[in-house]
Amino acid sequence: MQIDNNQLLRFTTAGSVDDGKSTLIGRLLYDSKSIFEDQISAVEKTSQQKGIDGVDLALFTDGLKDEREQGITIDVAYRYFTTPKRKFIIADTPGHIEYTRNMVTGASTANAAVILIDARHGVIEQTKRHAYIASLLQIPHILVCINKMDLVDHSEEVYNKILAQFEEFSSKLYIKDVRYIPISALNGDNVVNRSENMQWFKGSPLLYELETLHISSDINKIDARFPVQTVLRPQRDEFRDYRGYAGRIASGVYRVGDEVIVLPSGFTSKIKSINAGETAVEEAFAPMSVAMTLTDDIDVSRGDMILRKNNQPEASQEFDVMLCWLNNKSAQPRAKYTIMHTSNEQKAMVKEVVYKLDINTYQRINDDKDLNMNDICRVKIRTTKPLMVDAYKNNRTTGSIVLIDENTKETVAAGMIV
Template identity: 85%
Template sequence: MQIDKNQLLRFTTAGSVDDGKSTLIGRLLYDSKSIFDDQLSAVENTSKQKGIEGVDLALFTDGLKDEREQGITIDVAYRYFTTPKRKFIIADTPGHVQYTRNMVTGASTANAAILLIDARNGVIEQTKRHAYIASLLQIPHIIVCINKMDLVDYKEEVFTSIISQFEEFSSKLYIKDVRYVPISALEGDNVVNRSTNMDWYQGAPLLNLLETLHISSDINKIDARFPVQTVLRPQRDEFRDYRGYAGRIASGVYRVGDEVVVLPSGFSSTIKSINAGEKQVEEAFAPMSISMTLEDDIDISRGDMILRKNNQPDASQEFDVMMCWLNDTPAQDRAKYTIMHTSNEQKAMIKEVVYKVDINTYSRIKEDKILKRNDIFRAKIRTTKPLMIDSYKTNRNTGSIILINDQTKETVAAGMVI
């Protein structure tokens, strides 16, 4: 399969504390020669000051001062690198249980997820939690890296045992493609270069997998969804009659002459013109930012959605979501928030917490309805006005929401419409 050298792969790393995520990313950057000379010199100097022989690979990602002092990654750290075959963006998420919420943000746009497992410990709670989130977010590819194989004498039976552990629980999840790689990030085995210590492993090293993964677009190309962000009314004389509706196409294709309907009003019209920047085009598609004009003068404002007449989403004021609670302050049934959905902003409340998920067993907890940080749960949401929603499974852009605390303006939850 031909790989586009300009194609961008976004991947996230996740695992428990000290599983070696930062070291793994450092090894990827170091062995693929993706480190700038000045950055390499700075890390070499810091490594010497810490009394470490050679290079402390973790320092390539743990760039914050307090991270270095504690020796942990406390936020999502984004790193960029390029090989002759592909471009990459890495989201390195923290391993502590209290930072599980960070994986939701780090993985929300990922094409692939690397889940690290310490070969000495096998599958633990955090492994299950991260796999569950990857499943909820429908990340297409999961690469399970069994790290620190050097500490278990590179034994094949340890590797196969952990595969069995992972497959036992992941069979209950919505995961399409899983690959397994035995590695030692510290020693460099099977990260960029094939390991001579594990000749029993016949698969590709990690970097080769990342360079050759097929990236399928997660943009829905069928259902036309155009959330209006703003209405353009230029004041210049030559544009005095121009009334354009601007925003980013969430999914699908729009063409001049298409019959469209505006929700929630239900008024219909025909697309008169489409502009991409200063250029007039006959066709536009997701994720282009455009402005369009209609043949009829319709009252349209921010948050409305322009759709093709024969293809409409649900206009709902009540719907079910799977969510992750991100905030330190607990929430309960009937709590009121601001909901953000595409360009729409409404008042909403958590009408009911249907159940929480026990990450260890994936069983449903219906007795405890108090939401705490990192809780994953199903809820019924009610809004003051209808939202034009699709299920997250069919359309990521129109199937995702966030909740905002009205007083503190903090984002308290992120969710996916069922």
């Protein structure tokens, strides 16, 4: 299998408090030589001041000085590194239950999730919560890292027991691909290099798995969805007649000559040209950013969607959403919000809270309709004008929305269309 060296992999990390996420990420960065010399020197100096022999790997991921001094990591920290095979963005999210919203935020665009389990404790409630959120967000690949194997004598029996625990409950979730790796982030076993202490494990180290995940197959190539972000009308004389429609292809493939329909207007035309930057191409596919021209001079504006005539999303003013409430302030009954869907922006309201979800037990709560921070719930949303929506399970781009408070302009919720 050929991996594109420029292909970007986004992955999120999740685990309970003290499961070793910061140490694991530090080990990935350190052993893959993705850290500058001055960073290494600074961390070595801080480690010595703390009385630690060697390097405290967790310091590589502690973003703010105040957090580091308190010994805690909060919010979502994004880290970037590159190996010869791939580029990576890590979303490091806290494990505390009160930071559910941060995991949802960090995982929303992830291709993979790395879930850490302490080998001494096995599967706990927080493990189940993280797995459920990964399932809810349709993250295609889950890498379960059973950490601190050095503290259980690198026991294959302990590893197999935890693997069976995870499989027992995750089989009820919608997860496509689960892989298990026994590791010691502190000592580097099976993180970048294969472990000499666990030769019974025949799988690959974590970094190899991340470098070789085949993520192009996760993109919806069937449903052609092109939300228009802007209309290009150059002022230069030689481009006076040019009218291009620019945006990022959400899914599917577009070719010059394809018959298309523009929604919500319903006008039809054919694709005249496609440009990726300054290069003319015959075809384009998700997630490319392109500019298209059409053979007919029709009215197209930001928020419209260019589609195939025989494959259209549902145009709806009312739909169900699995919503995560992100804001410190509770939702007000029937309050008005701005809804953002692809490049479209409309007025909307939460018409009804169908049920809330206890993400520790997966049980529905039917008698509590208040929306507070970190709540995950199923709601009915009504918009002033129709949106072209797909179910999130079919299309993560056209199936997702965010709600913005009209007064404060704060993002208050993110949701997946059911």
